[in-house]
Amino acid sequence: MRSNRAKTRAGVSMAATLPMIAGALALGIPAAHADGTPARNALTGTRPLWATAKADKGATADSAQVQARVYLAGRDAAGLAAYAKAVSDPASPLYGKHLDAQQAQARFGATKAQVTAVKSWLRSAGLTVTGVTAHYVTVSGDVAAAEKAFGTQLHNYAKGARTYRAPQQTASVPAGLKGAVLTVTGLDNAPHTSHVADQLPGPAAAFANAGPFSSYYGSKTATSLPDAYGKKIPYAIKGYTGKQLRAAYGAGAYTGKHVRVAITDAYASPTIAFDAGTYAKRNGDAAWKTGQLHQVLPKKYTHTGADECDASGWYGEETLDVEAVHAVAPNADVTYVGAASCNDDDLLDALSKVVDSHLADIVSNSWGDIEANQTPDLAAAYDQVFQLGAVQGIGFYFSSGDNGDEVANTATDTKPGVKQVDTPANSAWVTAVGGTSLAVGKGNAYQFETGWGTEKATLSADGKSWTGFPGAFTSGAGGGTSRTVAEPYYQKGVVPGALAGVHHKAGNRVVPDISAVADPNTGFLEGITQSYPDGSERYGEYRIGGTSLAAPVIAAVQALAQEARGGKAIGFANPSIYQRYGKAGVFHDVTDKPTGSDLAVARVDFVNGVDDADGLATSVRSLGKDSSLHAVKGYDDVTGVGSPANGYVRSYKGH
Numbered sequence: 001m002r003s004n005r006a007k008t009r010a011g012v013s014m015a016a017t018l019p020m021i022a023g024a025l026a027l028g029i030p031a032a033h034a035d036g037t038p039a040r041n042a043l044t045g046t047r048p049l050w051a052t053a054k055a056d057k058g059a060t061a062d063s064a065q066v067q068a069r070v071y072l073a074g075r076d077a078a079g080l081a082a083y084a085k086a087v088s089d090p091a092s093p094l095y096g097k098h099l100d101a102q103q104a105q106a107r108f109g110a111t112k113a114q115v116t117a118v119k120s121w122l123r124s125a126g127l128t129v130t131g132v133t134a135h136y137v138t139v140s141g142d143v144a145a146a147e148k149a150f151g152t153q154l155h156n157y158a159k160g161a162r163t164y165r166a167p168q169q170t171a172s173v174p175a176g177l178k179g180a181v182l183t184v185t186g187l188d189n190a191p192h193t194s195h196v197a198d199q200l201p202g203p204a205a206a207f208a209n210a211g212p213f214s215s216y217y218g219s220k221t222a223t224s225l226p227d228a229y230g231k232k233i234p235y236a237i238k239g240y241t242g243k244q245l246r247a248a249y250g251a252g253a254y255t256g257k258h259v260r261v262a263i264t265d266a267y268a269s270p271t272i273a274f275d276a277g278t279y280a281k282r283n284g285d286a287a288w289k290t291g292q293l294h295q296v297l298p299k300k301y302t303h304t305g306a307d308e309c310d311a312s313g314w315y316g317e318e319t320l321d322v323e324a325v326h327a328v329a330p331n332a333d334v335t336y337v338g339a340a341s342c343n344d345d346d347l348l349d350a351l352s353k354v355v356d357s358h359l360a361d362i363v364s365n366s367w368g369d370i371e372a373n374q375t376p377d378l379a380a381a382y383d384q385v386f387q388l389g390a391v392q393g394i395g396f397y398f399s400s401g402d403n404g405d406e407v408a409n410t411a412t413d414t415k416p417g418v419k420q421v422d423t424p425a426n427s428a429w430v431t432a433v434g435g436t437s438l439a440v441g442k443g444n445a446y447q448f449e450t451g452w453g454t455e456k457a458t459l460s461a462d463g464k465s466w467t468g469f470p471g472a473f474t475s476g477a478g479g480g481t482s483r484t485v486a487e488p489y490y491q492k493g494v495v496p497g498a499l500a501g502v503h504h505k506a507g508n509r510v511v512p513d514i515s516a517v518a519d520p521n522t523g524f525l526e527g528i529t530q531s532y533p534d535g536s537e538r539y540g541e542y543r544i545g546g547t548s549l550a551a552p553v554i555a556a557v558q559a560l561a562q563e564a565r566g567g568k569a570i571g572f573a574n575p576s577i578y579q580r581y582g583k584a585g586v587f588h589d590v591t592d593k594p595t596g597s598d599l600a601v602a603r604v605d606f607v608n609g610v611d612d613a614d615g616l617a618t619s620v621r622s623l624g625k626d627s628s629l630h631a632v633k634g635y636d637d638v639t640g641v642g643s644p645a646n647g648y649v650r651s652y653k654g655h
Helices: 014-026 077-088 101-108 112-124 143-150 242-248 272-282 311-328 344-356 376-392 547-564 574-580 646-650
Strands: 040-042 056-059 065-072 128-132 136-142 154-159 162-167 172-174 181-185 260-266 293-296 333-339 362-365 395-399 431-440 446-451 453-459 466-476 480-486 508-511 514-517 524-531 537-544 599-606 616-623
Touching (some): 065 376, 077 376, 242 311, 242 431, 272 293, 272 537, 311 333, 311 547
Parallel strands (some): 260 333
Antiparallel strands (some): 154 162, 431 446, 480 508, 524 537
8 A cells, every 4th residue: 555655855845735735625726737737646557457559449439338436545545554464463562453343444444524525526527426335436427527537538448359448548536535545446347257137047057976986085996997107096086074174174173163254255045055954964064053154145136147147156156165164164153245246346345244244254255367357446445355354353265266377278269378366366465275185084084185286188988098198287276476466574484486586576476375175076075956957956966176165164274273262363364374384283285296106086977967878988187287386395386385284273272
């Protein structure tokens, strides 16, 4: 955050002129530059990088409509960032001195005078104020009014195969509003979405796993299939359950009692209570208590179609998150907060609900997008919410992504892909959760983990070899070095300079921070109501993975740690996580070849995804092959500091 301290020019302090400028503005007389034009304050980052002169297709029609959000900076933006850092840093005297929601709003929220001034300015430009929240003012109007308000022309630009509107210059606000306006979103109309007559659709199409399976890692060997890496390999597990994950990550006797965990995703599964209850009963988890699972949902949903956000595709995400948290922290209180769509504005609203009402101390978020699609204006809006959470003792956990270095995911027919990280996991104010392949053995004993990265080869027609072994990269934990976020203080001295300094000598944020099981081949058993080809809707179970699994698992482990801490909120956890790095027994140091050689599992799938009517497909899945990323000894950009070991939860006791 920028400081509002006065600058000096030619040895004369400008601070002395501020009262006069403020007085002039109060009288409705705009401050001016030497040439007589009104002074304005730039909103850095509001012109997207893709709005280049080469891509410019000309001015947007004045009559075209704009809907925008003007985010409020609050009364002390620099102070908010400073307090969020201090209250989260174990080395600070303010560590753990969290504010409640009302105190945070009173100390850092926007004043009535700021809101009034912002509304007055927007209306004077010809825009219509359509709503006001504690965080932003929404407006609508034509392009001409938006250009007048924000001091920039709006043009049409080619972005890929499509054309979108964006500011030709960085947007700005009158100088008198400096310190009141954080940023504006909506001036560009390119999609800002996250992946993973508005009624929610029914359950998603059914999916099931074929056997044979291992019940624990290595329990069933594929003796009739070809060797891989010079030996017979085990079949993929059926799917880990709570007892196995609790044992792997050192839960001990802790259950998350009296700890509140929130989960944000888009939309809401209509069968979540039934599915979660059925799953717990069938898989040995503690039964849900009355009032233990809550939902906070919007009044209506938008962009639900399969060609937009695909609402039913989010049901499985919500169900995974809820069931995984309960499996690892069975006594934690769980609140699901559904967004109205997968658009950033709606997801920001969901996060703000958690903060404004302090619905939980721990927030799991299994969604995101590539950093290149995250414009600086939205990054600023997200960071403000994360900082407001930090001062209240709320920590946010985001999955790091499922496409490794994103090169394969961003490549086109004409251009190669570019290495990048995912967002909001790239924020310096969240805990980015990477992924592993997990081996839990007989008796729920932890065996090893690799960095999650999969290469796949299929069984040859004669069944005697693997075609093209080890095959092509299919998926893996997201990670790498941000291009836009500076290296946070807590990573210095832990993250190798070779990683932090990839893009800039001064260093950038490296993702992830911590990790847990994510590999679908060593994944979690999920239970959910699905739509079957015969037209029926019924409960079914299948193995699932991704860092969408790792994030709620880590959130649940944090609930155990908070219980061990006597219920005191951990809040923004990164400073305390990195402080624990290197201490014996706290983290599993995850590497790609933990047994000294390459590893793989055999997997059998239904061709049609449901049953054997169309046959079976057999493949070998190599472990620890994450694109250009590597899990190595020490910190790495696949698993961060590693995964929680037996001593992790206990390390918070008394601290």
